[in-house]
Structure formats: C-alpha cells, structure tokens
Amino acid sequence: MLVAGEGEWMNTSENIVELDDVRVYFPVRRFLSVAGYVRAVDGVSVVINRGETLALVGESGSGKTTLGKSTIGLVKPTSGKVLFDGVNIAELDEKQLKKLRRKAGVIFQDPYSSINPGFTVYRAVEEPLVINRIGDSKERRERVFRALSDVKLNPPEFFASKYPHMLSGGQRQRVAIARAIISNPEFIVADEPVTMLDASIRVEILLLLREIQQKHGLTILYITHDMATAKYFSDRLAVMYAGNIVEVGPTKLVLKDPKHPYTQALIEAVPEPDPRNRLGLRKVVPGEPPNPANPPSGCKFHPRCPQFIKGKCDLQQPNSLKLADGREVSCFLYDRGP
C-alpha cells in the first residue's frame, strides 16, 4: 500500500477512517502489578466517510477524546482495527505513522496550552512542515502565510511574529487550525475546538472550520459535548456512552427523533432558550456515569435506563442495529430479531 520512496498513499478508500471493534484499555497500576484496566473505549465500530463531518458527542469521560486520538494513532488500540485510508494503523511503526499523520491534523480543546508558548505563531504553524520536510524555507513561508490568511489572521505578516500570549483565545484557536491544515491533511480531529472559547466567537470559529472544510475537501471528526454546536456543524452524529457508541446517524434525524434512551435523555437535557420554560421540570437521567474501570454488565446504560428490560439489558450487551433510515442503534428496544 505504501509506494516506496515517495511516501504517498496509493490507496484511497471511500471511508477515510474505519473503526472495527476498537478497544482502548489503560492499565491501572498498583505497586508493580496491574490492578485492572480503565476501559476508555470498549468496542467501537464506526465509519467516517470522506468529506463529511462526524460529530462525536457524549459526556465527560465517555471516551470521546481517546477514540479521536486512536483514529490517528496517537493512542494505540488494545484490540480491534483502525483503518486510516484503508491502512490498519495499529500495525504501523513510528516511522510509517509519522508519514500517515501528515494526512491528519488535530485541533485541541485548549488554545492556551496547545501551542508552545515559546514559539512564535510562524514557528508554531511552520513546524509540521519542518518535521515532515516539506518544501524549502521560501515555500514554507508562503504556505504559512497562506494558512494564516485561510484562518483569517490578516495580515499574516503581522500575526506571524506574535507569541501566543499576545493573542486572544479565538486568535490562538485560529493559529491551531492553521497548524492543523498546513500540511494539507484530508482528515482533521477537532477535539472540542470551541469549548474553551467565548460564546461570541464559537460560531465564527465553526464557520471558519466549515469554510476550510469546503475549500480543502476535509473530513472532520468533531468531538464535543455540546449538542447545539453539533447540530449546527455536523452531517452525522455519533453518541458515545461509557466507551461505546450507542447511536449513529444523520444529525438532523438523530436530534429530531432520538432512538436510544441515552440519546433521548441527552437531547432532553439541552437547555431551551425560551424563558417561559424556565420553571418546567425536565426529565433528567438518574444516577451517574459508570466507572470505566468497573463498568456494569450487559448494556452499560442499564442502571440508569428508564426502559430497562430486566433479565436482558443487565446480562447481554446489545449489538449495533442498522435501522432503515441509515441509523445504527445499540439497544434491545429495537431488536426485533429472530
């Protein structure tokens, strides 16, 4: 699959990322022995199509970020297959991974700490090119300036010489985006890119991301816990709970008609911007998210589920079911099998 010498990938599959029963376990060490494992991602199969934006939503600790990292090999899966552009990255060594990562970019949550504070904007944005030995210094300069104007940091010459501490949060996130797109990637993992930003500039940044996506034909994995921005920004939505994806489908469909009880509860929990509803009590899922080191048996949502079927949900793990409208749900409620 690798063309020798050029380091380019020949194979271009339709799905840029394909996860097949991916599990990421972190060992819990207790004095020389492993006491157990934290199951951050526990059997996820999902496909990200070329050119789409997949939103990965879920509460804190549900394994969204770990899943995002595993798509580009920042985290090695314990088991399962991660196919990036048709190549199983779990089998690659560091050198090959490095080549692969050229085709991917990451935007992190915290724009205040995701850029080396000792680097100027120019150096920070240029670094991926330097590391991957792309172009000479003149060419790199052009590309850095082009990326900076792509993210609307104009004039680029002005911003290039700044240090991160001289910039606002929004400007820093633009720098981080410029750094993520500088090596012309096909796939970008945006890990809560607007969570740390002011509400007033979230939309600006998301608009910018969309514009860049259309301009460069990018695929974006948008990790968030914010249903509102997911609705606004994504084509498809994947809902994650305790290391599993419980529901995947086109964003509009999922939001309009959530199938999985957890998705329903999640959408129910979104505050409504109507003051008349302020006194109405909303349905809130009881209980707390499970401990990923010691998850409940069967369906992990069953201790909190309002539609819990005794003797089934607490014993068996539900399989992912394909629904007619292109959705997948992991819930026994829709299992009308044999």
Next chain:
Amino acid sequence: MMRLKPLLRYKSSLVGVGILCFLIILSVYTVATLPFEEAARLWRAGELTWLDNPRNALPAWVNFFSPTKLPETLILNTQKPGPDVIKVSVRAGENIKISRVEMNFRYGFDDFPSEINLFFTSTYRTSPPQLTISWTKPDGTQIPLRRMTIAREDRFYISSDTVLSTELNQLMENRLGRKPAYTVPTSTILFGPFDETLLNPESVKVVKGDYRLSVEGLLFEPEADFDVKLVVYGKVYGWAGTDHLRRDIGIALLWGTPIALLFGVSAAVSIALIQMTIGAVSAWFRGGVDTVMQRITEVFLVLPFLPVLIMVSTLYKVNIWVILLIVVFLSSFGPGVKNYRALFLQLRESPYIEAARSYGAGDLRIVVIHLIPRVLPTMIPSVVLSAADFVFLEAALAILGIGDPITPTWGKVIQDAFYFGALFKGHYYWVLIPSALLAATSISFALIGFALDKIFNPRLKEV
C-alpha cells in the same frame, strides 16, 4: 537574550554585574599579560627566583591607611649604575686593581627593614677578589661590616650573619657602656641611633636619612671584576603581599580569578545541562529508561562526594580540570535530576506536546525543541547561583589539600596561609585578600542570580 537587559534595572544586580565585569576584566588582563606557564613556573620556582622579595610582606597599600610608613624594598645594583651607585676602578700595579663601590640611598620609612642582603657576582681566573665592606650612617658614623673573599657567586646575609651580629652588639655595648637586655638585631643597629633608645626594642626609632654602603675590592687579576647588589628588604610588597617563600601572592590571586570563574561557570553550566538532559530523557521515555536512570541517580545521591574526591586525588595526580571533570561526573546524576524530571513530567502532558506528536515530531525533537527550552528560564537563575557554589567548592577542596599542585588558585593561597599559620603569625592579609575575592565572586553571582530569578520567574516580583 533580550530579556537580560532588565538586569541593569535592579540596583543589586547592577552591583553584581559591576563586580563580575571587574573580575572578568581582571581575568582578561591576567591571561593577556601573564601567560599561564610563566605564572605556574613562577609559583613553583622556589625561593631563588624570589630572592629580591621580602618574606611575608604586607600589601603595599597598607601604607595608605597607616600613619607610620612601612619600608618598601630598596635594591641597588652595580649592574644598573646610576647616580646612587658609583663604581670606580683604579689600577694599582701590574696585576692589582682596586675597585670601589659606593651605594647611596635614602631611607625615609618609619620601620626597620626586614632583612638586608648583599649579593656578589665576580669574574676571575684563579685569585678571587677580596672585599672590605662598610656601612655609613646619616650622621657619618662608619661601621665596618666584613672583610671577605668572594666566590664567583656569593652572598652576605648582613642582617642574619651571627658573627656580625655579635660584633655589632659588642660595638654598641662599648659605645653605650651598657648591655641591652636583648640581642639587638643587626638591622636595628644599622638603621637606628646609637643612644639609650636602643636598649628597649619598643622605643627604638629609625634614623631617617642618607645611608651608604661602601665596598672596596682588591682584585688580583687585570681581567677580574665584581658586581654587588644590595637589597634592603621592606615590609610591604605588591598589591597582595608575599608569602613565606617570598612569592608574590598577587600572581596566584590574579591567575586564581580566571580559573575560579571558569571552574565555577563551567561546572555549573555543564552540570545543569547534563542533569536537565537526564531529567528530560527520563521523564519523556518513562518506563525502563526512567527506572534505570532514577536508580542510578539514587545511587549517586548516597555516594559520599568528598571522600570519593579525596580518594581519587590521593590515588591519582589530578590537575584542576580533572577535578572539574570528577565534580561534574559526581554531580551529573545529582538531586537536580529529580527536580528536572518532576518539571518535565508535568510538561510532557501539555497539549502542545501532544500536538507536536500529532503532526509527527520525534522523541529527539520533542525533548530538544519542546521540552528543554521550556525549562531553561527557570534553570538560568539557579545555574548562576550555583556557579558561586562551585567557586567555593574549588577553594574548599584546595584547602582540604585536594587540589591541583601546579595551578595557583585562591584556594591554594588560603591553604598555604592555613598551613603556615598565617593568622597565628598575624599575616591576616594572606587569608583576607583571597577570601575577599571569593566572597566578591559569590556575591556577584548571587546578586545576578536573584535578579535573573525576578526576571525569568516574574511571579516572584509580587512577593
């Protein structure tokens, strides 16, 4: 390095920078004017090279602070004739020649000279010259000193010659009609008055005025000749005085400056860099690398530093740079490794490190470009501060005898002073000047270090 400019904003660091600049200029001056080989040779040359210097003399500048002027060394030499040194030769027969040397000098100091010596050189084939030496005091009193036949290289230690001393004491006793309660030193008799004051060593005063030393030589060959050098040793010398071997302590102190600075700075910088690199590698790679490095560090931490150094310097002949290497080696796995590792463990979790990994940065690049530069600002002040420690360490090692036997350093001067009982004998300058230099060096480093700390770690400013 733009950030170093605010150093001049703090008054304390201004003083530190001033002292350090002075020390650096002194070092440059020393290296430029006195080559190291020459300094080392002079320092180890033994007493013959330094024969014209007084023994255990105070630094010359003590005269500025004292109403009584201590004598400086006077040297008169017939090889350098002048108005004060006259040499006349007269032929007195076919083979006989008479040479007369007169050395006139003015003695205006308030204290007696520490020694008076005469040195002769002569050329002859078989018959050595015969000299008659006499001393004339300002009042015209003439005192015959000695009649002697000189060899080609000869000397007459006037002030310590026991025969002469007995003669002069006898002469004085005859003049005064009384025997003093002590043996009057020759230099007191030669430079003091012949009166009652001589009887008490406390009351005797120098007679200021013009003195003359005459040497009448009888030469038995037409080609024969001789030269005389008179040295009236003072009690002050140079800017740092002299030691028990008449050596100019100033040479050791001058050369001690660049050596101390170089030793301190290079030890501090290299140890900090090595410790930081070990800490960074240990924290970045974790796992086995970390375990091995931390265990090595723990072994080094309990290794007794001084005994190891003493052992090495006993078994091997070490020079100062070998000592530096040993110090660096023993400290490279020091406590700093733990501190830096802790810092790096915190840094390695920063999102920008993960970002760097995400776009393909390798281990080396992350450690060198992303991790280490983040720690440098916190490192610099402590490096500057520890430079002073290593300057002190070198001196302390020298005092313990773990030193370079060849290189003159401040520590060695203090060691000599300590060993030869300088403070017991009252030669305080011998200890005080090198100590003051050591203190000044560490004060300058400390002041600069504190100011750098304020500049690089701005949170300290608010306190």
